[in-house]
Amino acid sequence: MTTQEETRIIPLNPSVAAIADEQQQKLADETWRKSIPAQVFLNYFFAINYHIQENDDALGGLQNLPFFRSHTAELNDADVAALTKMLHTSWSTEYALRATAELGDENFLRNALHWTFPQAYHAIWSGLQAFLYTTGVRSNNGQLMRREVGRLVVKNAYPRPVSFYAAGAYGDFSIHRLPLAGYKAGLHIASKEIDAQAQVGQFLRTTRKMQAQWTRAQVQANPNTAIRSQKTGRPLDKWTAAHWQQITWRLGYTTIFDLLGRLRISQTSREIERYVEADIDFRLFHASLLNIVSYLNGVHETYVAKALGLERYRQLVAELPLHLQAGFVQERLRTRVEPVLAPTPPSAPALNAEAPQYRMAA
Secondary structure, eight states, rough: HHHHHHHHHTTTHHHHHHHHHHHHHHHHHHHHHHHHHHHHHHHHHHHHHHHHHHHGGGGGSSGGGGHOOOOOOOOOOHHHHHHHHHHHHHHHHHHHHHHHHOOOHHHHHHHHHHHHHHHHHHHHHHHHHHHHHTTTTTOOOOHHHHHHHHHHTTTTTGGGGOOOOSOOOOOOOOSSSOOTTTTTOOOSSOOOOOHHHHHHHHHHHHHHOOOOOOOOHHHHHHHOOBBBBBOOOSSSSSSHHHHHHTTTTHHHOOOOHHHTTTTTOOSSHHHHHHHHHHOOHHHHHHHHHHHHHHHHHHHHHHHHHHHHHHHHHHHHHHOOOOOGGGGGHHHHHIIHHHHHHHOTTTOOOOOOOOSSOOOOOO
16 A cells, blocks of 8 residues: 555656756746846956966066156155055055954855945055055045046056056947957956956956946036037937047046946945845955955055155054054065065065965965
């Protein structure tokens, strides 16, 4: 009897299992579809980090840039105090970002995007403000800073790994210093330099497209700047290539700092929720962000140290607040600043040639 009863039940199982499998597959497909925007965003920042680490060598470093070698500044006590405040803001924000990345589990890191996105942006932006201060740009106006740093990137003030940029009018963008950027970007994490450059190139193009569209909206909303129809005198709704060309000068250059500006997402927006709910590697996302932050802050700190003088900068670091002592700031001084400004400093250890290629940045 038992065998016969089991025989009657067995034919029902395949259809039930098939329905369950189909529902599970649909759920998995839907989760993947919803995760694509977040995965692409992760791909972009991983690609930037990959490109930085692949190209971070002495040949493409600060010490070989004429702009860096000629960088000087006349700074009084008030200037030193202002620079110290900017650097402390940058370092404290980076400290908070590191604490999240290092201590949080997967679930915590997922929800931490609400604050780690803006933290990564502001940590770099405050360091950039300190660097620009030493060049004579003493403002916290975002548009002014963006324009000035774009000009400096084009003038080769930045090391090779972050010297790329986009230029040109809408529909006719050109990518510079990324020779492989023309290849089609995939939906997977970069495993080769060609993948990384393709994804960074795509990120530059989509970001510049957004900038052009935003600029057009601003221009057309202002009665004094709007491009108008010659027939009706009304602001034009449809633009030709010639119209886009007229506002290209307003765009400036699109650089890594504009890509980082994409992190400024409101914690109440629907967009951040898409990232939080996505099925992506959040640890990899945070590690990539942290490495980019560390690299750019190291560049800006080296410029500030050159402007202040290495001994004065060392003193500034020695007098850090308690939470910043004996940490990443001193490590970057030892591994990134001193080797450039004092190639054989007493405190610099021998380079470890076998160090992991993609270790967490200091």
